[in-house]
Amino acid sequence: MREETGAMQIFTPEMLETMAYIWTRSSVSLIDVRHQSIYPEQPLRQYKMPSSTLVYAYGGTAHVQLNDTAFAMERFGLFHGGKGTLLSITPEEAALRSYMVLFKAETPPFFKKDLQRLLEQVNPFVLQFGYAPSNPVWLVYLFEQMIDNWSRTTAMNHFHTKNLFFQSMHEIYKDLEQEQPSFLQPDPVLSAKRYLDEHYMQPILFQDIADMFAISGGQLTRLFKKREGKSPQEYLTMKRLGAARYQLINTNATMREIADGCGFVDENTLFRMFKRYYNISPGDYRKKLGVMMQGYTIDNHSQRLYNKKGLDHLVKSRRDGELSMFGQARSKEMIVAAAMSLMLLLSACSTAAPTSTGSSSPAPASTQAQMTVDVETNGAEQGAQTRVVQTPQGEVEVPMNPKRVVVASIAGDLLELGITPVGVQVNGSLKDTAYADRATGITVINSFEPEEIMTFDPDLIIVDNEKKLDSMSKIAPTIFLTWDETVLTKEDRVKLLGEIFNKQKEAGQAIEKYHNKIAEAKTRLEEAGLYDSTVTVLGGTIQNPWVGGNVYGIGKLVYDTLGLTPPPAIEKDVFTLGEQWGFPSIEVLPDYCGEYIIYIGDGGDTIHGIDDFGSNEIWEAVPAVIRGNISYLPYTLAWYWDVYSTMAQIDRIVDGLIESAQG
Template sequence: MREDAECIQVFTPEMIDTMARIWTRASISLMDVRHQLIRPGQPLQNYRMPSSMLVYAYGGSANVQLNQTLFGMERFGVFHGGKGTTLSISPEGETLGSFMVLYKAEAPPFFRRDLQRLLEQVNPFVQLYGLVPGNPVGLVNIYQQMLESWNQATAMNHLFAKNLFYQSIHEIYRDLERSEARFLQPDPALSAKRYLDKHYMRPIMFQELADLFSISSGQLTRLFKKREGKSLQEYAIQKRLEDARRHLKYTNATVKEIAIGCGFADEVNFFRMFKKHFRMTPIDYRKISTLSMQECIIDNGSQRIYNEIGLAGLVKSQRDGELTMFGQKRSKQMLLATAMSLMLLLSACASNMPANNGAASNTAPAQTQQGQSTPGIETKETESTSSQTRIVHTVKGEVEIPSNPRRIIADTYMGSLIALGIAPIGTPTKFLKNPFYPELLKSVEDIGEQKSISFEKVVELQPDVIITGDEKAYESYQKIAPTILIPYGELKTDQEEISYLGEVLGLEAEAAAWMTDYETRRSSMKKRVESAVGANATFSIIEDWGEKSVAVFGDNFGRGGQAVYRLLQLKPPAEREAEIMEQQMLQLSWETLADYVGDYIVLTSDRLTLQDLQADPIWSSLDAVKNDRVYIWSSIHGWYFDPLSTLAQAEELTNWLTSK
């Protein structure tokens, strides 16, 4: 476990003296000085340092991660790492400024035994640490002057920039010597959460995890519970159970195989935990999931379009000024009625007969007694109305939704819903800009930006079901209407996404038909591309981030990654494939780009053209650029990665590749 986290350096007076000796004797090359603004919505993620690097961040609070070690920064912070260190900076509210100084320490020649012996004691060029300087404003001035001198690109100015770099190192070491610097301690709770997210399927010794931060396991548990609302053990079990449910539902693995694969000690322990959390055994869950996924179309003749006008009050009633929806807590009698209706639903599936042929005659008495259900008029639940609902199992437990919802709001998964023939009544602004199916979005209302949803607009639209991928918005949504939470990343493939939503909304047949067509088109495109480029051609998915910085993406982050790597089943460069697919997003400088570029490049950029690349000394050295194997599209074109958009992107790239 220790290879995944590093402890903070403890600088003794002897160590500081040794480090100063090394700096005075080593040969240092200043490689670059940069300044970058890091915005809350655009964090710096998984940037791999191309050389030793000193980072000075200022202007607000942020979470800073060096490899697996997480720091909490308030206003100022100095961070250092060696070549290959992975850096992430996530602002918590305000935009941060950051100076980045890249330098290289030359290896000492064989005759410099004195320097070699010092480096064996401590190597200041690869140290990983974070601290708050004693004079943060003074350091800002030093780095600002350094940046200005470096950008003037003359020998004298570069000499002055190097002098300022040494001055900044002296300021930091002097603070350490005087104990004026305050070390930034890693956030044990956040680090532990990241570790559990990645390694929950392994045996975990919480004391070893606590030892990394020099605290007791009890203290780590208290910090974790304060942050996450549950203990380390509870969080690990939750992750294992969520993974186990996916395997039970979508694979044919045995219960024992799932138990061991998800990190449970044995099958008995898995049974006990699963039944405790879900009130059923794993076997029962698998049976129910299998039944619910079987094709069962009820009252096919009475289905109508989802955007139908006049059904705004289907699930809305007003009780003492409070909005009430399906999905609220029910009485025991109500739960019993729901259970009975679910049994009838399953019976109808088993008999393969329409279940609601008599729906009109059954509902007429209820309407006669209470009048038509309209907004602002309290309606009573009856056996007739409860039979028109169904239970959906979600990560938040069971949710009761209408059997045939007409007014759906979705803040994600838009492409999948449209693929199933559903036109949601509302979605965030971002999805309304999708360039691949604009005609299908004309009647969809805007509910605001994804990170600032207008809940007033959501209430105004009177949905009967909300589908969301935003766990933070879930509590607000579920007060408005029954809400199905599908956290981002829960569904790994287009097939899983379409299949699950088809099951939730009773559109299993539509989902199966769409996937059949999807697979036919995918297979055809794959054959055409292989014929054009060969079976061994490699592809890189890259986005231009400005200021001589780019990001390389894997198969689960948009920018064409899903289209290239999943649909067309093409490969990234073999020597970087494992790293790219594990990290999914790597920020790189232009200088290190060559190590990650394949035979073809799919580039997302709103400013660069092929001519720009051919004119640049770094880009023009790449074979893909030399041979005109670069496809450039805009950010609005590359961002979307729902099944419909991915299919359209794959077809566009197929046409490009086969026309060359």
């Protein structure tokens, strides 16, 4: 079959009739049916469709791209492409749910001349298009049924899956048959970003980009700045500077060569822009960061242990460029002492058999995963400035008293220890989090990328994503601490932080305070008679509701920590499957609604988003809705699971439930 790769935005009645005729006379085989969640921090990038593919995504706004065509999706989007089509889906805020059906249309036999001729005119199996379906809930139902039947693996179930797939295609063609189907319009901002990403090293005329979408240069700038928070020119400059940073560290190219290769007019422009954005000259940046590349040469830390305590990771690359073995050497006397100590150690080890020849094993990743922490002070007698802490990922050398800490996601644990980080990654603004009353001295981290983290000049970095360890460790000592309580409990994490910061007493007090808060909350709930009722954690909208499970997060807090009772449907369909969330359709939502509902909204102090439920007769018949037993927890507060935020959540949840009960 001849493959057509252009995106379609117009379907005439004659074309649709031809496409329907082709579908009815072609041999179509299902290859796979898939269901997954796509998160903002883990987008789907450049997925090459292995066959003709139908994709249905829902649950929020997103940028979607089919080959060179970019779309802006609102809540729902259905996309189709042929084999080899490149698909990218990037959610803007919340996670998206997605279904994917992979199918193949067989080449018609030679005697079907009419079918071959029609396929030359229009091939429905390789067309690219994206649109918002008119009946999104019905499509969710069809795709859920496809997933359910496909997973059962019997021939009868797969036969049913194929029937449902044809139903979904019929629903799609009915939409396309409308006079004005809701096609997703190409996104000028996303397309402009892609163009700049690919052509930043060349001279750019922004009006040429605007002309592609028949808009003015000023309109493109306004749209770009509204979406990205910066102008196209600033985005282009940052792209060029990022490329220049890479060249400065990884090559010995001259400033002129780097300027030419990264799109700058000359080296003077490179110097001026680099200094403006990073407060450091390109030359000084190369000197400061170049030493970090030594980690990839002779001292690459990949050699086997000599013994468990002696030579493993003995040489450390310091942030100011010096190589230190026992903390930061501040005088010639200390350097000499360190050298003599090393010589004695080597001479002693040369006559003894090594005690270990393999890499040390990491601590098991479980809640009870031997979370004891060994702290080894390096040269304390000589007044050294660093020490080694044993973390679940191995030994990390940290400052004796960290002063400039940046942290992702668990800042509240530090606040409970009396430590105010200089930088915190949050969703939105600090004022919407539990940290609002402690915001003095804290700056919000937007991207947690190396160039931004460097501006804080940190002496310790705490990440919640293990993939960040390598890049962040090149800037400052870095520790990975997860918020996932199936791996590390809150109590164990606070104990570990207490050891790292020499605040063991404060850590014990924080844990005691947390347990007292839970005990107090349980007493209040019991006195209000709420343990005799069922409670649902609910979020989303009428088109895409979700309910919380008990794996982690708010659901775990409500059901496991506070001990409240879920409705039987949640216990059966969410708890027993070990899911964090459940996604019931609106038709069965009443079964998942308990006598009290805790609604997780989008932010602020009003029940934003719950209004979408109010216009639905099924929702209005839910007993908890009739009685007004709905309390509210802002999504911006519900997202954080450190002890500081969790105690704020407990107060908000208990107050809301009791107020509803007294209502």
